[in-house]
Amino acid sequence: MAKILYIAANPKDEENSISLKVARKFIEKYKKINPDDIIDEINVYNDEFPIVDKDTVNGWEKLWTAQPFESLSDVEKQKTQAIDEFAEEFSLYDKYIIANPMWNFNIPPKLKAFIDSVVIVDKTFKFIENGAIGLLENKKLFHVQSSGGIYKGSPHEISDSYLRTIFGFMGVTDVRSVFVEGVYMFPEKAAEIMKQAIKKAQSLALDF
Ligand SMILES: Cc1cc2nc3c(=O)[nH]c(=O)nc-3n(C[C@H](O)[C@H](O)[C@H](O)COP(=O)(O)O)c2cc1C
Numbered sequence: 001m002a003k004i005l006y007i008a009a010n011p012k013d014e015e016n017s018i019s020l021k022v023a024r025k026f027i028e029k030y031k032k033i034n035p036d037d038i039i040d041e042i043n044v045y046n047d048e049f050p051i052v053d054k055d056t057v058n059g060w061e062k063l064w065t066a067q068p069f070e071s072l073s074d075v076e077k078q079k080t081q082a083i084d085e086f087a088e089e090f091s092l093y094d095k096y097i098i099a100n101p102m103w104n105f106n107i108p109p110k111l112k113a114f115i116d117s118v119v120i121v122d123k124t125f126k127f128i129e130n131g132a133i134g135l136l137e138n139k140k141l142f143h144v145q146s147s148g149g150i151y152k153g154s155p156h157e158i159s160d161s162y163l164r165t166i167f168g169f170m171g172v173t174d175v176r177s178v179f180v181e182g183v184y185m186f187p188e189k190a191a192e193i194m195k196q197a198i199k200k201a202q203s204l205a206l207d208f
Helices: 018-033 054-064 074-091 109-118 159-169 187-205
Strands: 003-008 038-043 095-101 125-128 131-134 140-147 174-181
Touching: 003 018, 018 038, 018 095, 018 140, 018 174, 018 187, 054 074, 074 109, 095 159, 131 159, 140 159, 140 187, 159 174, 174 187
Parallel strands: 003 038, 003 095, 095 140, 140 174
Antiparallel strands: 125 131
């Protein structure tokens, strides 16, 4: 039985969101094939999670400069521990699903904040003699991204590439993506774009 975390990164309601709708179709298909798997969901716009702030960074900098944990202020202790626990919980999932719209060529900022809270040393990666290695081995990511324009394969596509890079850094190299592009730009093709995206998402769910 696998545990999956679905990270929805969109303040819009699912019924109004292209990316969330396609992700839901993926999840429904996946659930049919893997009824015993557990899928937890977080929407980074609706759900609270610990974020990196001044106290967190101040606490980390003390620890990075070999100062003892006891030297941190109470709030620094509490916030660095909360992020450690959050990253630990994240690391226990077997598979990840992310759905987001492209915003100004990038992922929405709260998804970046989420990533900053899970890319944590000794939880999802660790330093070795000449670099770092990811600790999330044999895990998978499914990513669905919706955008107004069409960017797949172009140098302007940096958001799916970023997720591949940062998940790769954490050790997740099996990444499958669906781009839902141009729905609003080409309204006459909207139904067909959605149909093809859902078809691709459902086919990727078969062996996810
Ligand atoms: C703040 C903001 C920034 C956006 N930036 C881009 C962009 O850089 N490129 C683009 O093609 N579309 C951009 N869009 C449009 C959305 O990516 C597009 O409408 C997408 O299909 C929305 O997906 P959703 O329905 O899942 O939210 C932007 C939309 C918003 C609200």
